[in-house]
Amino acid sequence: MLKNDLILRNPLRLMGHENEAIVPQGGFGAVLARAGVGKTALIVQVALNTMLQQKNVLHVSLDDPVDKVNLWYQEVLNSLASQYHVRQIKELWESIQMHRFIMTFKVEGFSVPKLEERVKDLTEQQIFNPHMVIIDGLPFDESLRSPLEGLKTFSVNHRLHLWFTVTTHRHQTPGADGLPVQLSAVGDLFDAAIELQPEGKKIHIRCLKGGPEDSEACDQLLDPSTMLVQEP
Amino acid sequence: MATRIEKIRNIGISAHIDSGKTTLTERILFYTKRIHAIHDVKGKDGVGATMDSMELEKERGITIASAATYCEWNNHEINIIDTPGHVDFTIEVERSLRVLDGAILVLCSVGGVQSQSITVDQQMKRYKVPCIAFINKCDRSGANPFRVVAQLKDKLGHNAVAMQIPVGLEADHEGVVDLVTMKAIYFDGDNGETIREEEIPESLMDLAMEKREVLIDAATLFSDELTEAVLEETPIPAEMLIDAMRKGTLERKITPVFMGSAYKNKAVQPLLDAVTQLLPCPADVSNQALDLDQDEAQVTLTSDDTKPTVALAFKLEDGQYGQLTYIRVYQGKLAKGDTVVNVRTGRKIKIGRLARMHANQMEDIVGISAGYIGALFGVDCASGDTFTDRSVNLTMTSMYVPEPVISLAIVPKDNKAEINMSKALNRFSKEDPTFRTYVSEETGDTIISGMGELHLEVYIERMRREYNAEVTSGAPRVAYRETITRRSEFNYTHKKQTGGSGQYGRVAGYMEPVDGEEFTFVNEVTGGSIPTQFISACEKGFRNCLPKGPKMEFPVTGVKVVIDDGASHSVDSSEMAFQAAARGAFLEGYMKAAPVIHEPIMKVAVETPTEFQGGVMGSLNQRRGMIIGSQDEGPMCVIESQVPLAEMFGYSTVLRSLTQGKAQFTMEFATYRQVPQSISEEIAKKHQEEKKNVA
Numbered sequence: 071m072l073k074n075d076l077i078l079r080n081p082l083r084l085m086g087h088e089n090e091a092i093v094p095q096g097g098f099g100a101v102l103a104r105a106g107v108g109k110t111a112l113i114v115q116v117a118l119n120t121m122l123q124q125k126n127v128l129h130v131s132l133d134d135p136v137d138k139v140n141l142w143y144q145e146v147l148n149s150l151a152s153q154y155h156v157r158q159i160k161e162l163w164e165s166i167q168m169h170r171f172i173m174t175f176k177v178e179g180f181s182v183p184k185l186e187e188r189v190k191d192l193t194e195q196q197i198f199n200p201h202m203v204i205i206d207g208l209p210f211d212e213s214l215r216s217p218l219e220g221l222k223t224f225s226v227n228h229r230l231h232l233w234f235t236v237t238t239h240r241h242q243t244p245g246a247d248g249l250p251v252q253l254s255a256v257g258d259l260f261d262a263a264i265e266l267q268p269e270g271k272k273i274h275i276r277c278l279k280g281g282p283e284d285s286e287a288c289d290q291l292l293d294p295s296t297m298l299v300q301e302p
Numbered sequence: 303m304a305t306r307i308e309k310i311r312n313i314g315i316s317a318h319i320d321s322g323k324t325t326l327t328e329r330i331l332f333y334t335k336r337i338h339a340i341h342d343v344k345g346k347d348g349v350g351a352t353m354d355s356m357e358l359e360k361e362r363g364i365t366i367a368s369a370a371t372y373c374e375w376n377n378h379e380i381n382i383i384d385t386p387g388h389v390d391f392t393i394e395v396e397r398s399l400r401v402l403d404g405a406i407l408v409l410c411s412v413g414g415v416q417s418q419s420i421t422v423d424q425q426m427k428r429y430k431v432p433c434i435a436f437i438n439k440c441d442r443s444g445a446n447p448f449r450v451v452a453q454l455k456d457k458l459g460h461n462a463v464a465m466q467i468p469v470g471l472e473a474d475h476e477g478v479v480d481l482v483t484m485k486a487i488y489f490d491g492d493n494g495e496t497i498r499e500e501e502i503p504e505s506l507m508d509l510a511m512e513k514r515e516v517l518i519d520a521a522t523l524f525s526d527e528l529t530e531a532v533l534e535e536t537p538i539p540a541e542m543l544i545d546a547m548r549k550g551t552l553e554r555k556i557t558p559v560f561m562g563s564a565y566k567n568k569a570v571q572p573l574l575d576a577v578t579q580l581l582p583c584p585a586d587v588s589n590q591a592l593d594l595d596q597d598e599a600q601v602t603l604t605s606d607d608t609k610p611t612v613a614l615a616f617k618l619e620d621g622q623y624g625q626l627t628y629i630r631v632y633q634g635k636l637a638k639g640d641t642v643v644n645v646r647t648g649r650k651i652k653i654g655r656l657a658r659m660h661a662n663q664m665e666d667i668v669g670i671s672a673g674y675i676g677a678l679f680g681v682d683c684a685s686g687d688t689f690t691d692r693s694v695n696l697t698m699t700s701m702y703v704p705e706p707v708i709s710l711a712i713v714p715k716d717n718k719a720e721i722n723m724s725k726a727l728n729r730f731s732k733e734d735p736t737f738r739t740y741v742s743e744e745t746g747d748t749i750i751s752g753m754g755e756l757h758l759e760v761y762i763e764r765m766r767r768e769y770n771a772e773v774t775s776g777a778p779r780v781a782y783r784e785t786i787t788r789r790s791e792f793n794y795t796h797k798k799q800t801g802g803s804g805q806y807g808r809v810a811g812y813m814e815p816v817d818g819e820e821f822t823f824v825n826e827v828t829g830g831s832i833p834t835q836f837i838s839a840c841e842k843g844f845r846n847c848l849p850k851g852p853k854m855e856f857p858v859t860g861v862k863v864v865i866d867d868g869a870s871h872s873v874d875s876s877e878m879a880f881q882a883a884a885r886g887a888f889l890e891g892y893m894k895a896a897p898v899i900h901e902p903i904m905k906v907a908v909e910t911p912t913e914f915q916g917g918v919m920g921s922l923n924q925r926r927g928m929i930i931g932s933q934d935e936g937p938m939c940v941i942e943s944q945v946p947l948a949e950m951f952g953y954s955t956v957l958r959s960l961t962q963g964k965a966q967f968t969m970e971f972a973t974y975r976q977v978p979q980s981i982s983e984e985i986a987k988k989h990q991e992e993k994k995n996v997a
Contacts, residue, residue, distance in 0.1 A: 139931070140930060171931060175934040176935065176936065179936060184934075195919065195920045195923060197920070197923045197929060
């Protein structure tokens with residue numbers, strides 16, 4: 071199997087989306103789930119697909135060290151490769167690795183101006199120009215509106231596609247718009263929201279916002295053993 | 303050695319170069335009556351400080367080898383390891399920290415937290431060594447100890463709390479105010495040996511009250527009793543406050559800060575009090591060993607003389623009486639006449655002579671108890687070896703040894719130098735695990751490798767001074783390799799008829815790239831087209847081609863050779879003929895298999911204050927580096943990258959100037975990767991030139 075075939079297995083495409091078009095330039099997407107269900111695994115699949123298309127992904131992780139984030143990519147790529155019988159995984163990885171940059175912060179040390187400054191360091195020296203930015207581990211609480219607005223401006227200015235992972239909690243009931251409470255105050259900023267819901271031994275992937283009209287197309291399953299999207 | 307374990311302190315003095323730690327050690331030895339006169343580091347009297355035992359150190363005013371020494375204070379026995387301050391000698395610092403229970407972090411009240419303080423601090427963190435800080439040189443112009451306390455908090459993330467405030471600064475520095483007893487302490491006499499306690503001067507009272515508040519506030523976190531006393535506003539006894547501070551210090555949650563001027567003999571004695579009051583005794587620290595009989599399961603050692611002996615050799619020195627081995631006993635005891643086993647080699651050793659070291663003087667002793675540091679004589683071992691009595695098979699957790707980052711070729715000037723050089727190299731590589739030496743198979747040169755340019759320079763200089771070995775050093779080299787990128791077939795006939803018996807052999811098959819292996823040979827010949835007795839000759843022929851690749855004479859790796867056909871002649875075929883045929887076949891196949899040059903890629907992690915992050919990333923990028931990511935850790939950040947080794951020479955100098963010396967980097971081998979075309983051409987050109995020069 072070739073790189074292009076892998077691109078066709080994009081988790082978003084499997085869910086009926088034309089690639090990352092689900093989130094427009096300057097837009098926000100969110101992957102929501104309870105802790106440990108597979109948010110990072112799914113977002114890393116989205117990132118790997120962007121990298122396979124030779125587009126740059128900036129992965130911002132709060133609290134996890136660079137090595138751990140890197141390990142996620144290796145693991146997901148290895149699983150993808152074995153699921154789709156890709157040989158020469160080392161070459162494939164070497165050819166896409168330069169399309170990813172990991173930036174990690176301590177939660178308390180993260181701020182939008184700091185991120186902007188760091189990205190400026192990278193772009194001005196032509197070290198790395200991100201196309202997609204993933205922010206993994208940002209706590210979604212009441213005080214988040216203003217930083218998110220800052221990120222929105224940043225995203226629009228740099229024409230980025232921004233994805234967030236959002237941790238939800240079992241005991242919380244969704245808001246009136248059907249979105250988890252974490253997004254209720256900031257839902258308007260998001261173009262897409264995908265939720266992972268474990269039911270028994272299955273993990274459903276559901277589009278809460280920005281999905282295709284056909285809700286069936288959106289309801290996919292995540293294989294709990296590999297954390298990959300199961301093929302229909 | 304009848305002292306109770308609670309009365310023992312094994313401490314290190316770690317700091318930036320030139321922050322005055324050797325002077326401080328010297329004063330400590332003076333006040334504890336181990337020496338009877340004080341000498342300066344760069345001594346005008348030609349004696350030099352007692353701890354700097356090597357001539358070179360005396361000359362440069364720096365401490366290279368960690369001489370261990372012991373002294374007594376307030377009925378406590380203190381073993382001190384004087385650690386080197388320069389970044390290029392970090393293994394010495396790391397080794398010291400491994401055997402220490404606590405440390406004094408010495409900082410300069412003018413220079414404050416400098417890059418080496420950051421390195422040393424990280425090492426202390428790695429080994430979880432509790433520490434107290436001493437802000438030295440309060441007599442210097444520009445001294446500002448409170449700025450240094452703030453830096454300890456901001457730059458190193460310590461919960462630093464002042465235990466004292468200075469009485470006067472710069473030229474007016476007279477003494478300190480002890481915030482625990484609320485007394486002003488002055489140091490009289492020619493050498494500050496007479497302590498005079500007085501009331502706090504009026505002008506300092508407010509500041510003292512304010513700082514005491516801060517101290518008590520910080521200490522309450524570690525003592526409910528103290529919190530109660532504060533809430534009930536009852537007087538706080540000094541012991542209660544010290545107990546709370548000790549608890550916080552042992553947990554590394556608080557760093558008590560002391561201040562003074564070692565050079566001017568101010569406030570060294572209160573620091574010694576603090577060592578006995580706040581730093582841990584060996585029993586407070588948990589030490590682990592690995593049980594080799596239980597698949598390296600972790601075993602906790604206890605400082606108990608009656609248990610089986612486990613001791614670690616942490617430092618070797620070549621003295622006038624042979625090898626001197628510094629040793630720490632973690633469990634059990636060592637006594638004269640005992641027989642112990644070196645766990646690494648399995649060799650039995652009878653302990654002949656034990657000593658307690660005081661820099662380069664010594665005192666004979668009869669035994670070393672658990673928790674103690676001492677020295678053995680005439681024991682052949684390497685640094686890091688574990689000794690046990692024969693009842694257990696434990697090894698101390700292997701010390702973290704960084705991989706050498708730089709190597710260069712050295713050539714002795716003459717025959718005598720060559721003999722001496724080999725003696726010196728043998729000694730240095732035993733003493734210092736980060737210093738390695740080998741003879742390059744490719745060039746035949748003796749290569750030395752170590753932690754930095756200065757590290758190697760010092761060893762070259764030591765070779766000259768201590769061993770009278772004059773050597774010249776070459777430029778550092780990179781080990782390139784060759785490999786193939788696609789499958790190709792070969793079919794080669796070696797035929798020679800030059801009178802006498804001829805040579806005949808045909809070898810056919812294919813070669814292809816193989817991951818993770820140097821060379822694989824597969825014989826798929828059927829029907830005896832190559833007689834069985836010549837197959838090994840074929841393999842040998844192929845293998846002989848590997849050390850010098852046909853493309854650029856670099857070693858060949860990652861090649862799988864399969865032979866599946868061939869031909870022989872009943873008279874003219876021989877082992878030699880098939881070896882030659884295999885060589886020809888290799889050359890034929892190799893050039894068709896798109897050979898490329900691979901270069902070593904290093905994993906480089908740069909730790910830098912965040913303000914230099916952009917510049918550091920730029921510098922790595924310029925070196926063909928691929929930056930994997932950046933990790934923000936408060937005031938510092940770590941940039942992880944993969945950079946070709948060939949681009950890393952001289953990087954330490956570049957990094958230093960780029961970051962005002964505040965960044966440091968570690969480098970270890972990651973993988974081999976194909977050299978880009980343009981670079982490959984450059985290497986080829988260079989290679990051609992070298993060849994011409996040799997010719």
